[in-house]
Amino acid sequence: MGNRVTREDFEWVYTEQPHTQRRKEILAKYPEIKTLMGPDPHLKWIVSGMVFMQLLACYLVKDLSWKWIFFWAYGFGGCINHSLTLAIHDISHNVAFGNKQAKWNRWFAIFANLPIGIPYSASFKKYHIDHHRYLGGDSLDVDIPTDFEGWFFCTPLRKLLWLILQPLFYSLRPLYVNPKAITQMEIFNALVQFSVNLIIYNLWGLKPVIYLIAGTLLCLGLHPISGHFIAEHYMFLKGYETYSYYGPLNWLTFNVGYHMEHHDFPSIPGCRLPMLSCPEHRDLASGASGACLPAQGAAGHEAKQSQETLHVKKIAAEYYDNLPHHQSWIRVLWDFVFDDSIGPYSRVKRLCKLAKES
DSSP states (O other), X not given: OOSOOSOOSOEEOOSOOHHHHHHHHHHHHOGGGGGGOSOOTTHHHHHXXXXXXXXXXXXXXXXXXXXXXXXXXXXXXXXXXXXXHHHHHHHTTTTTTOGGGHHHHHHHHHHHHGGGOSOOHHHHHHHHHHHHHTTTBTTTOTTSOOHHHHHHOOSHHHHHHHHHTHHHHHHHHHHHHSOOOOOHHHHHHHHHHHHHHHHHHHHHOHHHHHHHHHHHHHHTSSSXXXXXXXXXXXXXXXXXXXXXEOSGGGGGTTTTTOHHHHHHOTTSOGGGTHHHHOGGGSOEEEOGGGEEEEOTTOOOOOOOOOGGGTTOTTTTGGGTTTSOEESOHHHHHHXXXXXXXXXXXXXXXXXXOOOOOO
């Protein structure tokens, strides 16, 4: 358990990403899945409530001692901020206002960014498109660690440090791997963010600003919710490059754990992804490294469905029943640190041809 990671390179493959073909097959067999696509009418209200909750928290923490500032930043505010980053992830797919109102989605993402304290939403949108289009693409998918990260962070202690520094690597890696020109929306994002930070500072002092930024950095680092960074695409089982998580933290993270389903259908908002596979109604059998495979022949119980679900509990379930998935993000983090077969190199990479820009 204290040994160096055994991998010395990424898992190079010479096939296309699996999501494109599976999407075609599922849509051909179940065209009614298209009814799940489109905006989530509740998302804008949930996100707005979270933003105003953090602004209220800024007022409440202004007179606390520094130890309590960091305590509440990690235990409460950071959880909300991490959740907001995942709301921004959903919004980047235009599910707040729909594809016809793309600009409204971009502006609303900037609004959702405000409690995070650091301008993030516009840059995330720019690179997240490539993550879906070129999953695992060498020099294109900036979600893939660099060779330095894979080489250096190869012992339990170093991997633990790497998890703590995740916000740093996620923010700086794009500048090295796939630098792009700064857009007007990124400039606008930064101006709005720093202006709001300054307003909060002038109203209530430095502590609320530190509360917001510290919460973001701490909870994007070593935190149970941050297990999704590792769970989504790190290769816990050979041959599988995307994994879903079906645990309770999906309630706090806009169902980002349904990641296999999300990559198959990025136009379906997180609130509807469980309708594709409904794994909570299955019996599960434990698999390797915290990943799980459903027990063969297990029968799921029927649950009452609202009319909105269109009785889609069984839609496409057979495409996900036998895929490995995670039950615990904490277990994912533990295995990542102490399993010497897993490290930053545990990612599938491929060479991708650049798509023509429209």
